[in-house]
Amino acid sequence: MVSNDSEVARPVIGLPTYVEQTRFNAWDLPSAVLPHTYVAMVVAAGGIPVLLPPAGAPRPELVRLLDGLVLTGGADIDPARYDGPSGGSPGSTRPDRDESEFGLFELGRAAGLPILAVCRGLQLMNVALGGSLISHLPDVVGHDEHSGTEGGFSVTRVLTTAGSRVAEFAGPEVKVHCHHHQAIDRLADGLLATAHATDGTIEAVEATDGSFLLGVQWHPEVDATDRRLIRALVEAADTYRRERNS
Numbered sequence: 001m002v003s004n005d006s007e008v009a010r011p012v013i014g015l016p017t018y019v020e021q022t023r024f025n026a027w028d029l030p031s032a033v034l035p036h037t038y039v040a041m042v043v044a045a046g047g048i049p050v051l052l053p054p055a056g057a058p059r060p061e062l063v064r065l066l067d068g069l070v071l072t073g074g075a076d077i078d079p080a081r082y083d084g085p086s087g088g089s090p091g092s093t094r095p096d097r098d099e100s101e102f103g104l105f106e107l108g109r110a111a112g113l114p115i116l117a118v119c120r121g122l123q124l125m126n127v128a129l130g131g132s133l134i135s136h137l138p139d140v141v142g143h144d145e146h147s148g149t150e151g152g153f154s155v156t157r158v159l160t161t162a163g164s165r166v167a168e169f170a171g172p173e174v175k176v177h178c179h180h181h182q183a184i185d186r187l188a189d190g191l192l193a194t195a196h197a198t199d200g201t202i203e204a205v206e207a208t209d210g211s212f213l214l215g216v217q218w219h220p221e222v223d224a225t226d227r228r229l230i231r232a233l234v235e236a237a238d239t240y241r242r243e244r245n246s
Contacts, residue, residue, distance in 0.1 A: 006067035011067035011237035013047040015039065016032065016101050018094055019054060022073050037221040040073055040090055044227060044233040054100035062108040067244075068114045068237030070230070071101060071121025073219060076182060082132040102128055114236035116229060122215030131188030137181055141199045144219075148179030153222060158203045164194035165214055166204040169228045176203070176218035176226065183217060191215075214235040 001117035015038050015232075022031035032053035038185040047068065052058075075094040079085055081102075101121075105128050108115055117125045123133055138144045148154045156178045159165035184202040187193055195204030195216070211232070221225040 002032050006139065007135050008110045011234055011241045012040045012050055013068045013070060013234065013237060014050050014052050014066045014104070015070050016054070016097070016104065018072075018097050029094050034072060035221070037137065038070065040149065041227055041230045042070070042220055042222045042234065045231045047230075047234040047237065051089045051225075052100075052104070053215055054094075054096040056096075056099060057103045058100060058107060058112075060107055061172060063104070063111050063113060066113060067241040068233050069104070069108045069116075070233065071105065071115065071117040071215075073119035073121065073179075075120065077120065077123050077132075077133065079135060084133060095230055097125075097156070109213070112211065114233055114240055115214070116233040117213075117215035118221065119178075119217060119219055122217050123182060125213070125215050126184050126188050126191065126205065126219065129188035129190055131184060131191070132186040134183045134185045137183045137201065141201060144181070145185070145199075146178045146197070146201065147181050148177075153177040153179045153219060156197050156218065157202070158195050158197055158218070159192075161165040163225070164192070164204075165206050165232075166194045166229075169232045170195075170226070174226070175220045176216075176220075178218050180217060195229075210233070 006089050017032040017034040020033050022033055039049045078093045078098050109133045134140050137146055145154055155175050158176050159173050160172055190208055191205045192208050193202045194206050197203050203217045205215045220229045
């Protein structure tokens, strides 16, 4: 784990946010927000969290300020990006996030940035690399156990693939916190599925080229016992920082 000593340089981890109507004190206005659990898990792992609002297509100089990236959870990916069915519930997509985060992912990959993708982030990563999504998972698996509760999560049993990165970090079996109604359909080239739910749903993927590109369909930020993934990202980001500055 990266040292938290104030005299030791620590890696900077980017966390994309999203714009929502937000009420606090006497104010009720559009705000760039993110659950604080993401911030807390980066700090606990020894990283410096930096919040990244959707502000159009990102520029390369932004990525040069980062040592690692967490693609955070949230709304559906625009189905037009993977030739999916149109429709869906009103407000279920966020075009501003898509524009910002697809660009951020592309720039991050080009720079060799270590990336951990969470829930929506995993789906974005798969679509960005040429894969597709199941638009409504309950229609395929016959239940809504992955969907969580309104404002909450469900617990799903996940089995990891022996020898994979996710198995190394999370173990052979893990009970994870999920809240999603979409999932990977066609897996993109360059990705390997390395964890599945008992109904066959892909729950984790990683890059086949050995780079630190890992995505999970669950939410490690809400479970204090599931922080091994972020610790691994922060350690990879620290190595990236040291090598870039050497």
